[in-house]
Structures are given as C-alpha cells and as structure tokens.
Amino acid sequence: MPLFVLTGAGVSAESGIPTFRGRDGYWRNLDPTKLATPEAFARDPQLVWDWYRERRQRIRNARPNAAHEAIARLAHHTEEFLLVTQNVDDLHARAGIPAQRMVRIHGDIFVTRCSRCDFTEKGSGGSPEPPTARAVQPQSGRLRSIAPTSDDHLDVPRCPRCDKLMRPGVVWFGEQLSRNELERVEDFLDGGACDVVIVAGTTATFGYIIDWALRGSRDGAELIELNPEETPLSRFATRLVREPAAIALPRIVDQLIALG
Ligand code: OAD
Secondary structure, three states: OOEEEEEOOHHHHOOOOOOOOOHHHOEOOEOHHHHOOHHHHHHOHHHHHHHHHHHHHHHHHOOOOHHHHHHHHHHHHOOOEEEEEOOOOOHHHHHOOOHHHEEEOOEEEEEEEEOOOOOEEEOOOOOOOOOHHHOOOOOOOHHHHHOOOOOOOOOOOEOOOOOOEEEEEEOOOOOOOOHHHHHHHHHHHHOOOOOEEEEEOOOOOOHHHHHHHHHHOOOOOEEEEEOOOOOOOHHHOOEEEOOOHHHHHHHHHHHHHHHO
16 A cells, blocks of 8 residues: 655644744744745854754754654555655654655755755764854954954854855755655656555645645545645645644554554
C-alpha cells in the first residue's frame, strides 16, 4: 500500500515549536514569514541569527510527540513510503524515520552554510552552537575588539574558508528548493499512484505542496487532511480531520495498519 505523507509546522506544535502563521509564531513582535527571507538576512543578519539560535535551542529541548511517532510507525510498516516535511526541526528524524524515507524540503535548521561558497557545517540537535568564536575576527587588534563599529555582527559566524557571513542552511522564501530533494519527491510520485496521502499540520500555502498532494492522490487514492483549520487543500480532501495531529494521527495510523 504506497503511502505519501506531507507535514508542516502544525505537527510539531504539540512539541512546543511555534508554527509560522499562528499567533504564537511571532518573535519579538516580528512576523516569522518576514524573518525567513534573504532580504531580512541582508538587512540584519544578527537579528536573523538571534531568531534561529532561539529556535535551535527550543528544538533541542523539545521531544517528538505522538504525531511524529505515529508517522514513524507507518514508515516502518509500509514498504513504499515517503514523508515530505516542510519542517526544519529534527523531530521526525528523532522519532525514527530513516533519512531515505524522508525529504526535508525546506532544509535542516542545524545546518550552517556559507552565504557565498559551498562550505557547510552540520550540527545536530545535541551539538553546540555553530562557531560564534569565529564571529569576531579582529583585524586591527585591541581597539576593534573593545569598540566594535556598526559593521560588526558579533554573533554572526563567518566562513572559515572565504570569510563571508555564514547563514542557516534552510530554504528561505523566494529561494530555490534543492534539486536533489525535488528529484526524490518526483521519483516517488512518478513511481505510481498512492493508496493514501496524508497532509498534516500545514497551511499548504506553497503551490508545490498542493501539487504533490494532488498528484499523489490521483486515480482515486484517499486524501486525508489533518488540520484543525481549513486550508486551500481542504476542498480536494476525501477525508477531513479537524483535530490536533498528536491526537488524530495515532488513531489514523492504527486504522491504516489494521487495513494492511
Ligand atoms: P504554518 O504556520 O503556515 O501552518 C501551520 C498549520 O498547522 C496551520 O494550518 C494550523 O491550522 C495547523 N496546526 C496548528 N496546530 C496544529 C496541530 N496541533 N495539529 C495539526 N495542525 C495544526 O506552517 P507551514 O504550513 O508548515 O517555510 O508553513 C509552511 C512553510 O512556510 C514553512 O516551512 C516555512 C514557512 O514560512 C519556509 O521557511 C520556506
């Protein structure tokens, strides 16, 4: 029974990770959808890094919830399975979904990469923060380190290879998705129709999320939307579940496993 699952921030909400568009998503009165942009980083890299550091810390302290665990159970139970998550946290992975059965289409919050060259550092949920020690590279000795000029971004790491600013290794608004990851999704969907598609905890604001959900559920597959609120995908769903993911997913997964 081929199964395709798409998840968004709502699946991690019950682990204490704020969603992007919910009321609790605001940070220092700033709209997260305006912080997760190349423009915000160009304007104020320190502010963007502060936000990402806080989110990394929150994710380190969080645990996968019953929704992550239910999806992992499904992945282990189903031969043809793919999870595409928009979440940059590592809670699906920590719940036990193997990397080859999951596409993290918006990247990984624990990756730090150079904004110019291809230098990349991979941290993990338990790792220390990326190299703030390299953030300040005094060029003119003591004076600069005591009295930083307005050009200094004290907590913005710099690339050890080319000295450009390092940035979080996630996909921001307006940026291209990774070609590799896109191909993995396309390959799965080209492999044939699914029996069941589950879309959980996402506002489905991006066209590619809607497109993938519809392609996966072509030829009469069941399309289950799990979200307390209506989304642009709701009218296409064959089953609407208006409950929190951590409550409804364990039940839905039990039903699917019982069906074989
Ligand atoms: P959003 O914050 O836009 O939406 C979260 C969705 O989860 C909403 O539809 C809520 O109704 C729903 N929700 C809230 N609590 C829930 C719960 N307990 N159980 C189930 N659903 C719940 O997050 P995403 O749709 O994931 O992209 O956002 C998509 C992308 O936009 C993000 O990956 C990020 C963002 O800006 C980038 O940064 C590129």
